[in-house]
Amino acid sequence: MIEKLKREWLAAPGANIMAGIVVALALIPEAIAFSIIAGVDPMVGLYASFLISVIISIVGGRPAMISGATGAIALLIVPLVSEYGLDYLLAATILMGVIQLILGFLKVGKLMKFIPNSVMIGFVNALGIMIFMSQIEHIFGISIDTYVYVIVTLLIVYIVPRFIKKLPAPLIALVVLTAIYIFLGSEVRTVGNLGNIKRSLPSFFIPNVPFNMETLQIILPYSLSMAVVGLVESLLTAKIVDNATDTYSSKNRESRGQGIANFITGFFGGMGGCAMIGQSVINVKSGATTRLSSLTAGVVLIFLIIVLGNWVVQIPMPILAGIVVMVSIGTFDWGSFRYLAKAPRTDAFVMVVTVAVVLFTHNLAIGVVVGVLFSAIFFATKISKVVVTFESLNVRNVVRFQGQIFFASIDTMIDQIEFKEYDKAIELDFSQAHLWDDSAVDAIDTIVRKFEEKGNTVHVSQLNADSRKIVKELSRLNEQHLT
Amino acid sequence: MYKKILLAADGSENSYRAAEETLNFIDGNSEVTILNVINTNDSKDDVLHNTPGESINAKRKEKLQSIINFYETNNIPYKVQFEHGTPNETVVKIANSEKHQAVVLGTRGLNGLQEMVLGSVSHKVAKRAEIPVIIVK
Numbered sequence: 144m145i146e147k148l149k150r151e152w153l154a155a156p157g158a159n160i161m162a163g164i165v166v167a168l169a170l171i172p173e174a175i176a177f178s179i180i181a182g183v184d185p186m187v188g189l190y191a192s193f194l195i196s197v198i199i200s201i202v203g204g205r206p207a208m209i210s211g212a213t214g215a216i217a218l219l220i221v222p223l224v225s226e227y228g229l230d231y232l233l234a235a236t237i238l239m240g241v242i243q244l245i246l247g248f249l250k251v252g253k254l255m256k257f258i259p260n261s262v263m264i265g266f267v268n269a270l271g272i273m274i275f276m277s278q279i280e281h282i283f284g285i286s287i288d289t290y291v292y293v294i295v296t297l298l299i300v301y302i303v304p305r306f307i308k309k310l311p312a313p314l315i316a317l318v319v320l321t322a323i324y325i326f327l328g329s330e331v332r333t334v335g336n337l338g339n340i341k342r343s344l345p346s347f348f349i350p351n352v353p354f355n356m357e358t359l360q361i362i363l364p365y366s367l368s369m370a371v372v373g374l375v376e377s378l379l380t381a382k383i384v385d386n387a388t389d390t391y392s393s394k395n396r397e398s399r400g401q402g403i404a405n406f407i408t409g410f411f412g413g414m415g416g417c418a419m420i421g422q423s424v425i426n427v428k429s430g431a432t433t434r435l436s437s438l439t440a441g442v443v444l445i446f447l448i449i450v451l452g453n454w455v456v457q458i459p460m461p462i463l464a465g466i467v468v469m470v471s472i473g474t475f476d477w478g479s480f481r482y483l484a485k486a487p488r489t490d491a492f493v494m495v496v497t498v499a500v501v502l503f504t505h506n507l508a509i510g511v512v513v514g515v516l517f518s519a520i521f522f523a524t525k526i527s528k529v530v531v532t533f534e535s536l537n538v539r540n541v542v543r544f545q546g547q548i549f550f551a552s553i554d555t556m557i558d559q560i561e562f563k564e565y566d567k568a569i570e571l572d573f574s575q576a577h578l579w580d581d582s583a584v585d586a587i588d589t590i591v592r593k594f595e596e597k598g599n600t601v602h603v604s605q606l607n608a609d610s611r612k613i614v615k616e617l618s619r620l621n622e623q624h625l626t
Numbered sequence: 627m628y629k630k631i632l633l634a635a636d637g638s639e640n641s642y643r644a645a646e647e648t649l650n651f652i653d654g655n656s657e658v659t660i661l662n663v664i665n666t667n668d669s670k671d672d673v674l675h676n677t678p679g680e681s682i683n684a685k686r687k688e689k690l691q692s693i694i695n696f697y698e699t700n701n702i703p704y705k706v707q708f709e710h711g712t713p714n715e716t717v718v719k720i721a722n723s724e725k726h727q728a729v730v731l732g733t734r735g736l737n738g739l740q741e742m743v744l745g746s747v748s749h750k751v752a753k754r755a756e757i758p759v760i761i762v763k
Binding site: 260263264267308379382383384386387388389420424427428476478482 | 664666667669670671672673674675676682710711712715
């Protein structure tokens with residue numbers, strides 16, 4: 144226990160603190176931009192990133208993973224904020240935390256393996272597209288200066304990393320271009336036009352909403368979506384960090400940790416959040432291995448905001464828009480085009496459906512659920528093909544079954560049998576089949592009865608151990624049929 | 627002849643040519659370390675496009691199989707080393723770890739613009755490694 148704590152907190156402290164600082168610098172523009180997407184003051188996202196980073200560093204399951212205010216959650220809550228305001232968002236965040244905590248205790252981490260790659264790829268693609276679309280209003284049709292700032296930002300974030308490795312390029316773009324704006328002035332909107340920056344630590348307060356059923360009805364659908372999307376992105380990110388570091392992490396602890404972090408954040412004026420793929424990769428690349436990196440990221444972030452808050456309001460919006468466009472490009476899975484050409488047709492279809500549903504409903508959670516449902520249906524169809532073959536050798540008539548026999552496959556199975564035999568000995572051979580449920584057993588009973596009605600004697604053979612067990616428990620077949 | 631030589635290999639055609647070139651610098655008593663850097667930036671792709679049930683590690687090893695076979699048939703002692711990180715930085719770090727006498731690597735043959743955008747691993751390694759660097763074109 145002590146050993147584990149030491150390893151997760153104190154190994155290579157220098158490298159982890161450095162990585163945390165780098166991430167803090169990269170987090171600031173994103174936290175502000177995601178707040179603006181959600182329609183709240185920048186402080187709501189900044190407080191969320193600060194609180195979630197710090198809390199997750201202690202209660203999360205995946206050391207060196209970074210969590211904070213994310214685009215995925217911001218996109219979900221737009222209608223809630225615009226219709227009901229900030230207090231309802233905070234209440235929804237608290238409830239989101241409670242739901243995640245419950246799901247964590249129910250060990251939902253294990254359920255993640257039921258989300259196929261096709262749905263995950265659809266998820267990140269839909270997220271990338273939605274984040275990109277959210278920036279259109281900040282880029283197009285404002286002013287020539289706006290286009291110039293966006294283009295220069297994009298050039299900086301893609302070219303500068305070739306030469307300067309230690310500092311995050313988005314921060315370089317932010318500092319250099321904001322300085323140019325302050326000295327020269329331009330016709331662009333700034334962060335100050337869209338919200339305020341408070342130079343103080345977050346404080347505890349209870350969201351000002353009526354505590355009644357009506358409030359619950361308003362926030363519950365949002366909280367559910369936020370909880371699901373938060374967990375999907377967090378557990379995907381945890382897998383990515385596991386892979387990048389060749390270590391394993393507890394997905395259930397991470398689920399509970401995300402719940403605790405969101406629950407507390409809601410009481411301190413922060414919006415809901417989850418793990419961030421891009422930031423976590425930056426953290427690991429910068430040398431992070433421990434929880435200290437996540438803690439440092441949160442603390443440095445809020446320190447910088449308190450010290451530099453007056454300048455933050457001067458940041459031109461197009462710089463943030465450029466940075467968010469970069470985030471959206473990094474979020475999109477560019478291997479998808481190859482995937483669409485090569486993957487099985489049903490997988491490619493599920494991926495496209497997931498993206499389409501999200502773009503249509505503006506809700507990533509619905510996309511994931513529909514995607515999983517489709518892939519489950521395809522899977523069931525694929526394995527519900529039972530092949531029945533007949534063999535007549537002199538007096539021996541064998542009906543051979545191949546495949547998985549369960550509720551979805553029994554109809555096609557029975558349709559293949561013609562029941563034309565009279566007064567013969569018939570053997571039903573199940574050596575290459577598996578009976579899964581009571582429908583399967585009923586179907587076998589039906590087949591036996593239909594043959595017997597025409598004077599045949601029926602013999603059921605070669606059931607495997609599992610199938611034999613449910614036949615014994617559920618079937619009306621007697622020992623004579625089975626020996 | 628070098629006794630300990632480092633081969634930076636990504637499994638590409640170029641890295642196979644680099645493997646062939648090492649034979650001019652070693653004999654049967656030398657040991658080749660085949661270094662494969664797993665780019666942290668590729669982690670997302672790996673996770674999203676991994677076939678369920680197939681281990682990511684097995685896939686990585688498979689990429690190097692042609693190079694491993696090459697050393698097997700030539701009876702050269704070798705070992706395989708996987709490292710996580712950014713390719714050029716990690717190759718430099720291992721090259722400068724004082725365990726190897728020279729480092730061999732292939733080059734993608736990028737033009738000026740591609741090099742500016744993509745970054746050239748061989749260029750960075752040549753500049754910052756403290757042992758002889760053999761770049762195979």
